[in-house]
Amino acid sequence: MEIGVCVKRVPMVGGTIVLTPDGQEVDTRMSGFTISPHEECAVEEAVRITERLGGTVSVLTLGPAVAAEQLRDALALGAGRAVLLETDGAGWGPIATAAAIADEVRRRAEAGSGYDLLLLGNEAADTGDYQVGVRVAHLLGWPCVTGIKHIEFTEGGLRAGREYRGVSETFDLSLPAVVTVKEGINLPRYPSLPGRLRAKRAQIEVYPVSPAPEGLRTQGLRVPAATRQQARIIGTGVEAVPALVGLLDELGVLS
Amino acid sequence: MTVLCLVEHESGVPIEASLRALTAARVLAAGPAPAADPALAGDAAQGGDAAQGGDAALAGDAALAGDAAQGGDAGLAGGPGLAAVVFGAGSLDAEVLGSYGVGVVHAVGPDPDPGYAPLAWARCLHSLMESVGAVAVVAAGTGRGAEVMAHLGAITGLPVAANCVSAEWDGIGVCRLVRQRWGGLLLEDAILEAPVALLTVAAEAVPPAPTPEPVPVEVRVVRPELDEADLAVMAAESAERASGASLATARVVVGGGRGVGGPEGFAPLEELAGLLGGVVGVSRVVTSEGWRPHTMQVGQTGTRITPEVYLACGISGAIQHMAGCSGAKHIIAVNKDPGAPMVSAADYAVIGDLHEVIPALVAALRERGLT
Numbered sequence A: 001m002e003i004g005v006c007v008k009r010v011p012m013v014g015g016t017i018v019l020t021p022d023g024q025e026v027d028t029r030m031s032g033f034t035i036s037p038h039e040e041c042a043v044e045e046a047v048r049i050t051e052r053l054g055g056t057v058s059v060l061t062l063g064p065a066v067a068a069e070q071l072r073d074a075l076a077l078g079a080g081r082a083v084l085l086e087t088d089g090a091g092w093g094p095i096a097t098a099a100a101i102a103d104e105v106r107r108r109a110e111a112g113s114g115y116d117l118l119l120l121g122n123e124a125a126d127t128g129d130y131q132v133g134v135r136v137a138h139l140l141g142w143p144c145v146t147g148i149k150h151i152e153f154t155e156g157g158l159r160a161g162r163e164y165r166g167v168s169e170t171f172d173l174s175l176p177a178v179v180t181v182k183e184g185i186n187l188p189r190y191p192s193l194p195g196r197l198r199a200k201r202a203q204i205e206v207y208p209v210s211p212a213p214e215g216l217r218t219q220g221l222r223v224p225a226a227t228r229q230q231a232r233i234i235g236t237g238v239e240a241v242p243a244l245v246g247l248l249d250e251l252g253v254l255s
Numbered sequence B: 001m002t003v004l005c006l007v008e009h010e011s012g013v014p015i016e017a018s019l020r021a022l023t024a025a026r027v028l029a030a031g032p033a034p035a036a037d038p039a040l041a042g043d044a045a046q047g048g049d050a051a052q053g054g055d056a057a058l059a060g061d062a063a064l065a066g067d068a069a070q071g072g073d074a075g076l077a078g079g080p081g082l083a084a085v086v087f088g089a090g091s092l093d094a095e096v097l098g099s100y101g102v103g104v105v106h107a108v109g110p111d112p113d114p115g116y117a118p119l120a121w122a123r124c125l126h127s128l129m130e131s132v133g134a135v136a137v138v139a140a141g142t143g144r145g146a147e148v149m150a151h152l153g154a155i156t157g158l159p160v161a162a163n164c165v166s167a168e169w170d171g172i173g174v175c176r177l178v179r180q181r182w183g184g185l186l187l188e189d190a191i192l193e194a195p196v197a198l199l200t201v202a203a204e205a206v207p208p209a210p211t212p213e214p215v216p217v218e219v220r221v222v223r224p225e226l227d228e229a230d231l232a233v234m235a236a237e238s239a240e241r242a243s244g245a246s247l248a249t250a251r252v253v254v255g256g257g258r259g260v261g262g263p264e265g266f267a268p269l270e271e272l273a274g275l276l277g278g279v280v281g282v283s284r285v286v287t288s289e290g291w292r293p294h295t296m297q298v299g300q301t302g303t304r305i306t307p308e309v310y311l312a313c314g315i316s317g318a319i320q321h322m323a324g325c326s327g328a329k330h331i332i333a334v335n336k337d338p339g340a341p342m343v344s345a346a347d348y349a350v351i352g353d354l355h356e357v358i359p360a361l362v363a364a365l366r367e368r369g370l371t
């Protein structure tokens, strides 16, 4: 099974989110970078599948040269190959991103070892566009399903499951296919020491790509106004319990 | 000329997220009419319902409504009009849609009712979009809404603006919008320039509001011509619903985080949730440690909750956690650390060790006769 996994380098945001003074992006001077939890799970799922069925996991990212860091993180977890679609660092929209990913998938097929399965996150942590996977699928003419929390292989294809509004749904797809996954599909492992060493030495394939303008243009970012005030402290330790019971009663949840 | 809105329903009752989407779509439907294409204007004039569908009063922006009045034929008639697209509409309560300003319901099926096949739904939206000359297509930012709109974006090559909080016209084919980024931690002001504006509406951000002037609803049955390939990926639903009160709809959620200390520490929280008729929700630390399954996670990558009361025990209140619980009506924090962000974000706080406070609370509630 040849599996491609798409990951995106994004700032790691902690307790608060700080913007650059011009409000154009997240201030990353004090923060590290990571990938979204959905994508961590996509990498883990791909590694587990190839451990079971054989094959290679290729991890792909479109981003600046420093995004190699996220590729190495994935290599440390068991990916065997890494591809950087290198940009000049400017933000890319989902249409152009999907086109560049689809080009790489075709390139791989022409080289004779095309992907059977492409895994992506359901949505990227930063832009939350919810669409790159579907757009890639259309460009390739592959079937696609999103928001998946369970994958199993069937004869000639795969069965993907998710829950929607309390009802479980399954989808049968033929291969090759695009599947976007959500956190919860598995519990990602931590990298092993040998994994880290291997990742450090691994070659990364680099292909330059150039952007195309898109119809959705960011004017600026802002932090939404806080809706709550500082809490009223109703007490300390067990002495607060009578007041807490009174409060629950007042809020109408004791009946 | 129309604004189309995909409306999801359960047994004929529109889901709340779709009512929110309709509320946001109604602003676009009120105009100003963004296109002056005579062919399209003719279409609008002939389908008189489009005029009734509009609700200029709801634009909430006098300048916008004024623009609409000067904006040519469709504008004079009150904007492009709002139409709903509904799949499997056999049992649909169309009147509710009228109360949200929907003039026309395009009821797809029931023969053949495609069920949920994302690509087939998008193809139907696409053909309706073309036949009515839609200026915008809107869906709720639900799993299905996001998926279908992504397909529609891919089919048409148009951009899709996901998780909008508001959108209004800013000229012909130009939409000025605000949308959520980083799971709602940030807002983005953006311009969407496209012949048809495709957008999803953030599931919790827009309060659903009926229009003060409900309109009569005309239901038009649409029989889609679908390719077999469009139906290749189709949901098979299992009949059984998830049992018990689910996290997303619970009236009371008792939250547990790293402060709970381990998988066994949850017993008192579960007992408390039981007494209050609620459920337990957890932070990501709890799920990534494997103490509880991910289905119980509250937050940006977990479930968004909207209970009456959220009692957050031993949870620091990281921004990604707050993204999932800020829809709670009242938040009560139980935390050892008065400086924890959750204590600042909550309405009420108890400073103390949850291992003492929660069992004592359970005992006190039992004493009051709760079982």
Ligand SMILES: Cc1cc2nc3c(=O)[nH]c(=O)nc-3n(C[C@H](O)[C@H](O)[C@H](O)COP(=O)(O)OP(=O)(O)OC[C@H]3O[C@@H](n4cnc5c(N)ncnc54)[C@H](O)[C@@H]3O)c2cc1C
Binding pocket: A012, A013, A014, A036, A037, A125, B256, B257, B258, B259, B260, B282, B283, B284, B285, B286, B297, B298, B299, B300, B301, B302, B303, B313, B314, B315, B316, B317, B318, B319, B320, B321, B324, B334, B335, B336, B337, B340, B352, B353, B354, B355
């Ligand atoms: C992209 C992304 C998405 C994420 N999505 C989510 C998400 O969906 N949901 C989520 O929860 N997190 C999410 N996170 C993780 C988040 O950043 C935090 O790491 C996590 O929420 C912290 O969990 P916690 O509050 O349980 O633990 P901690 O931050 O360690 O806090 C523990 C708290 O417990 C208190 N405490 C300790 N002992 C006691 C005691 N005995 N009694 C009372 N209080 C005590 C401490 O004072 C502290 O405030 C995400 C992170 C990223 C990067």
Ligand SMILES: Nc1ncnc2c1ncn2[C@@H]1O[C@H](COP(=O)(O)O)[C@@H](O)[C@H]1O
Binding pocket: A006, A007, A008, A009, A036, A038, A039, A060, A061, A062, A063, A094, A097, A119, A120, A121, A122, A123, A124, A125, A127, A128, A129, A130, A131, A132, A133
């Ligand atoms: N720049 C990128 N490089 C690689 N994969 C990406 C990139 N942007 C988005 N993706 C993938 O597409 C998914 C959905 O992204 P989006 O549609 O932008 O929310 C992400 O979770 C990634 O798996």
